Amino acid sequence: MQAEQALIIFIRNPELGKVKTRLAATVGNENALRIYEELLRFTQEITENLPVRKMLFYADKIAENDTWPTAVFEKFLQPPGDLGQKMEAAFGQAFSEGAKQVMIIGSDCYELSEGIINEAFEQLEKHDAVIGPAADGGYYLLGFSRLNPGVFQHKNWSTASVFQDTVQDLEKENFSYFVLPVLNDVDEEKDLGELRKLLFVKAE
16 A cells, blocks of 8 residues: 555445435435445445555544445544535645645545546646546545645535636645546436436335
8 A cells, every 4th residue: 555645535424314415305315325325335446446545534423334444444533614624634634644645535426437546646746736627616536745725715615616716726826736537426316327227216
């Protein structure tokens, strides 16, 4: 394992009624949980074999005996605060513990791949930052070879301006950056794509 490279993964605990609430508004809580469990499985699959330190941050509580093996994924609880404060603290922890390149992903992007993550780490050899824009205006991946705390502050999270505002912050601080391909996050029913096959209609 390359300890100088760290991948932070933010996930939610898969509990009925607490995940994918925007999706659940149209497909129901049970379908939303089913979709999210598949997104978690997929995220684990594309990250499990990466030769980097893998830091898994749970939203509510650390699940010691779930499907994420503790021999592969180090498990932590997300710090308090808004999303930006949580991410800044997680990045700070990884850098303070010796990482030279640190990247974060969530568990919402079914188009992400092991290859794209590997490319992102390669780009951090040549750039200060790497960012993967999501089609909804946010980002599905953010990485640094040196930390820029400003990108985590003064953001309207979960809005269409997050990617552009983050790029502006990078440019303001003269950070070189590489932009990955645009991918789709799964937030609403229209984003499901092939995941739509997992939907089921509850019997009356």
